[in-house]
Amino acid sequence: MNNMIYCGIDPGLRGGITIINEKKELLSTNIMPTLKLLNKKTSLIDAVKVVSILSTYKPAFVVIEQQHSMPHQGVASSFTIGKNYGILIGILETLNIQYKIVYSKTWQKYFFKYMPDNLDSKQ
Secondary structure: OOOOEEEEEEOOOOOEEEEEEOOOOEEEEEEOOEEEOOOOOOEEEOHHHHHHHHHHHOOOEEEEEOOOOOOOOOHHHHHHHHHHHHHHHHHHHHOOOEEEEEOHHHHHHHHHOOOOOOOOOOO
């Protein structure tokens, strides 16, 4: 039986893409690839590199964090977040990869309960 591959995506420009197998072994971690737009202060997700990462590992299932505007966030940054999120959903749909959208609090609640209490302490 083939080892199933899974992927988690934090779609922020400072987010990332993580690939694991069904044994929960880490296969790859990637800072979200981005492109700096010419003469602009903003960046966009580099769709070609994201496709390359996903095509290399061919995940059976992806979990992607829900994106939304935040209070006191500017219109331009809200638009950029939505655009980048849409690029990622479009990539998953185009590659015919099954995915589930989760809120950040959902995955944080699950993963942080396994984190050591002293993770933030300086050693």
